[in-house]
Amino acid sequence: MQLTITGYSTALFSTWYFIEELGLLLDCGDGLMAGLLQKSRKITHAFLTHPDRDHLTGLLQFNQLNARAGFPIIYYPKDCGSIRALELFSKQFDPHVSGTVWNPIIDREKVWIRKDIYVQAIKNSHVTCTPDVNKSLGYKVVQVRQKLKPEYLHLPPLEIKKMIESVGKENAYWEQETILLAYSGDSPVENFDQWEGAKVLIHEATFIGADQDTASIPHANRHSILEQVLEAVSKIRVENLVLGHFSSRYSDSQIDEAIRSGCQKFGLTIPVRRVLPGRMVKNVLDESCGIQ
Ligand SMILES: [Zn+2]
Structure with missing residues (x-):
């Protein structure tokens, strides 16, 4: 499936990604409306990471x-009191x-946004909390096809029809799941097995490992270092990598x-795109957004 992704992502200032074909918004940082204008009307489901x-x-x-009866539907990690306050x-x-x-949603919960597509929440350790508390999530967008x-x-087609009638649909087909898109949210580099096979992985890379990084980090929440992201991606199968959430330093x-x-x-040879600080893409x- 072709995905048209518009996004802005700069650490500390704003992050959001809009996936046009799915009417899907991932995070909702400042400048979303000024960037999307009328296109924001297409958003039906918005998933916040933290x-x-x-x-x-x-x-x-x-x-x-954009509010209208039943839409948009906003999903957020269940234990985020400030999102509840915003509501x-x-x-x-x-x-x-x-x-x-x-x-509110929790780790591993699935939300069907279309008959054949669900979004699954996956807890990360950006915010330190006990296992039963959900404060920071990444998301996987999965397409399910009956094969x-x-x-x-x-x-032949006629025989297939007869066969389905006799054994039942559930015994005639198997379900093929494809990760159309995976989104890390803000997260350290962890559990990359969960992104295996993704057509597109959007991962944060707040720090690039430069000399400036030794300066104090503004708060305790955990982020990714670019080199660690690239190393982890090189060990799994991902078709396209999108890097964002770079520090504006x-x-x-x-x-x-x-x-x-x-x-x-x-030895990473897949297409790598990036969302540079201060710019909507x-x-x-x-x-044209790529490094390779
Ligand atoms: Zn952030």
């Missing part, structure tokens, strides 16, 4: 301009947004150079 302000301050205006404030501040649906079992593939050329040398070091998967 309550850091750079991932949710676009919500008020997004809601104010209550939003309902008071703009009473007409009462059509918006706010749904005829191999033993029936040789049958780096210049564009520093980031590009670090990506190039990291790809070389770990209209089609992230387009070649």
Whole structure:
């Protein structure tokens, strides 16, 4: 499936990604509405990864301009008190947004956004908390297709129809699952097996491992280092890598150079795209957004 991804992602300031074909929004940082304008109307499902302000301050205006009966549906990690506070404030501040649906979700929960596509939440350790608490999630967008079992593939169409009638649909088909898109949210490099086979992986790479990194990190929440991301991706099968959430302390050329040398070091030959600090990118998967 072709995916048109528009996004903005700069650590500390704002992160959001809009996947046009799926009406899907991942995170809702500041500037979402100014960037998408009328296109924001296409968003039906919004998934927030965690309550850091750079991932949710676009919500008020997004809601104010798009709320209608039953939509948009906003999903957020269940134990984020500040998102719940934002929901209550939003309902008071703009009473007409009462059509918006706010749904808390937890680790491993699946949400069907289309008959054949679900989004699954996957807990990460960006925010340190006990196993039963959900404060920071990544997401996997999975397409499920019904495939005829191999033993029936040789049958002519009429025979297939008869066979289904006799054994039942559930015994005639198997389900093929494809990860159309995986999104790390803010996260350290961890559990890359969960992204295995993804058509597109959007991963954060806040730090590039430059000299400036020795400066103090503003808060305790955990992030990724570019080189570790590239190494981890080189060990699994991913078709396209999108890197974002870079710290604005780096210049564009520093980031590009670090990506190039990291790809070389770990023999990474898949297409690698990046969302540079301070810039909205209209089609992230387009070649012009790439390093390779
Ligand atoms: Zn962030």
